[in-house]
Amino acid sequence: MSKYKDIADDIENKIHSHFYSEQLPDQHELAEIYATSRVTIVRALKLLSKRNLVKTVKGHGTFIVSKTLPDVFLNFDATDNKGYSHSLQGKLDVSNKLISYKMRMPSNTEVDSLQIEAHDLVYDICRMHAVNQKEINLEYIIIPVNRIPGLTEKVAAQSIYAHVKNDLKFGIGKSSCIVTAQKADSYDIRYLNCQADDPILCLHQKNFLVDGRPFELSESHIRFDRGSVSFENDPLVNQYPLDYEP
Known part of the structure; x- marks a missing residue:
């Protein structure tokens, strides 16, 4: 599986477990956390956006989409x-x-x-x-x-x-x-x-x-x-x- 998908899946699990509840770390910090490039992080965030889990606001960061999360997804x-x-x-x-x-x-x-x-x-x-x-x-x-x-x-x-x-x-x-x-x-x-x-x-x-x-x-x-x-x-x-x- 592609690394950006693994990262997206891991972030998704952290969202569902409420490890991240409002906003994700910025892209540079995520790149350090996952020991990867910012380009890979951007691809992971785009995938999470397609899953309707996050929304990126230019100049302000990436936020968790406000909705009731299922216990398992x-x-x-x-x-x-x-x-x-x-x-x-x-x-x-x-x-x-x-x-x-x-x-x-x-x-x-x-x-x-x-x-x-x-x-x-x-x-x-x-x-x-x-x-x-x-x-x-x-x-x-x-x-x-x-x-x-x-x-x-x-x-x-x-x-x-x-x-x-x-x-x-x-x-x-x-x-x-x-x-x-x-x-x-x-x-x-x-x-x-x-x-x-x-x-x-x-x-x-x-x-x-x-x-x-x-x-x-x-x-x-x-x-x-x-x-x-x-x-x-x-x-x-x-x-x-x-x-x-x-």
């Missing part, structure tokens, strides 16, 4: 390939709840998207992520069994990407994604503690190994009041990869 980097648990490790109290796990035959859409045969089994996984005991998102995952062997229920309940990288020694490459919005469905209401009319941010991703083989289709349902999605400037090849029927 995360930015999901659509280009991050480290995995959810790894990205937040050591920063917040992250927990996963495995809702369903099974192996089944793939749908026609999944066969095409994952470049597998119709008789190849896939893992069908649903799990919920929480941060500081607050429900953040539901994740639906489809992975070919023969491409990522050994993905047990125990692994699915912990970190799938750690299994891919550390146990199987596979490198994780690019991803393509598309973001949509919808009203909360029955699973969102049950597991994310949403209301029926609440909007849900949906992040659809297709993830690849470094050798170019697709290994995962995922659909993440994010509570509207607890998450946002950001992208790098590089263009992504957007595809709608997941054919999931709960």
Whole structure:
């Protein structure tokens, strides 16, 4: 992840924890705090401004936008390939709840998207992520069994990407994604503690190994009041990869 994004995320966490409550240190002081250039700080502040967290007033500094802050609010980097648990490790109290796990035959859409045969089994996984005991998102995952062997229920309940990288020694490459919005469905209401009319941010991703083989289709349902999605400037090849029927 780019350094300016790491800095923006850290400042955002400090805003939510009320470490910064009214105004941020000036750009030169922030550059010293994060041992970086002022240019990098400016990029981080622009990103925070896009998230509607701060406002810079020329000649006066950067101020926290006055609003009621949620107890937990995360930015999901659509280009991050480290995995959810790894990205937040050591920063917040992250927990996963495995809702369903099974192996089944793939749908026609999944066969095409994952470049597998119709008789190849896939893992069908649903799990919920929480941060500081607050429900953040539901994740639906489809992975070919023969491409990522050994993905047990125990692994699915912990970190799938750690299994891919550390146990199987596979490198994780690019991803393509598309973001949509919808009203909360029955699973969102049950597991994310949403209301029926609440909007849900949906992040659809297709993830690849470094050798170019697709290994995962995922659909993440994010509570509207607890998450946002950001992208790098590089263009992504957007595809709608997941054919999931709960």
